[in-house]
Amino acid sequence: MKIDAYEKLFLGLTVVALACFMGALAAAVNRHGIRLPHPTARVDPAALRAAPPPPFDQLGLVDKGGGAYDLNLLAAMWQYEPFFPDKMEAGVRVPAGATVTFNVSSPDVIHGFKIKDTNVNVMVIPGQVSTVTHTFDAPGVYTVLCHEYCGAGHHRMYFKLHVDPPAAAGADAGRAGGES
Numbered sequence: 183m184k185i186d187a188y189e190k191l192f193l194g195l196t197v198v199a200l201a202c203f204m205g206a207l208a209a210a211v212n213r214h215g216i217r218l219p220h221p222t223a224r225v226d227p228a229a230l231r232a233a234p235p236p237p238f239d240q241l242g243l244v245d246k247g248g249g250a251y252d253l254n255l256l257a258a259m260w261q262y263e264p265f266f267p268d269k270m271e272a273g274v275r276v277p278a279g280a281t282v283t284f285n286v287s288s289p290d291v292i293h294g295f296k297i298k299d300t301n302v303n304v305m306v307i308p309g310q311v312s313t314v315t316h317t318f319d320a321p322g323v324y325t326v327l328c329h330e331y332c333g334a335g336h337h338r339m340y341f342k343l344h345v346d347p348p349a350a351a352g353a354d355a356g357r358a359g360g361e362s
Contacts, residue, residue, distance in 0.1 A: 219312060221307070221310035225238070270342065295329075
């Protein structure tokens with residue numbers, strides 16, 4: 183079987199391009215530590231309501247000390263607990279420079295978890311714990327929303343994350359919805 187010279191050239195260029203792409207992926211993983219979000223644990227979706235396992239037995243913001251926080255959330259139709267319905271705008275407050283680890287799971291259907299204007303974007307799948315960490319260096323108000331259609335109330339599935347300037351954070355840091 184005879185292969186045309188142009189065909190050989192394009193096959194060769196294709197192999198070289200694929201090798202370059204594979205090399206770039208390997209460098210991203212090994213050298214820079216870039217990884218896709220993946221489930222960090224498995225949970226029984228029914229137990230999330232009846233007898234929630236850690237960390238979901240303590241929903242909301244948990245101060246770990248040293249500027250580190252855990253924010254444990256349930257994404258359920260059509261809300262992020264504990265922020266629905268009266269605390270969506272008040273949300274949660276952290277000081278600028280805080281590193282927040284988000285632990286999110288769902289007892290019902292697939293949801294999304296996206297923080298606008300950041301690179302935080304994970305799928306929330308029933309039975310899995312999605313964990314992602316982000317450091318909020320810039321003060322401002324960040325909208326956290328569900329980006330996966332989850333039913334009729336999907337458009338109301340959000341809350342606000344307030345990152346306060348260091349001087350203003352003081353006594354308000356770590357308070358969810360303006361309450362202690």
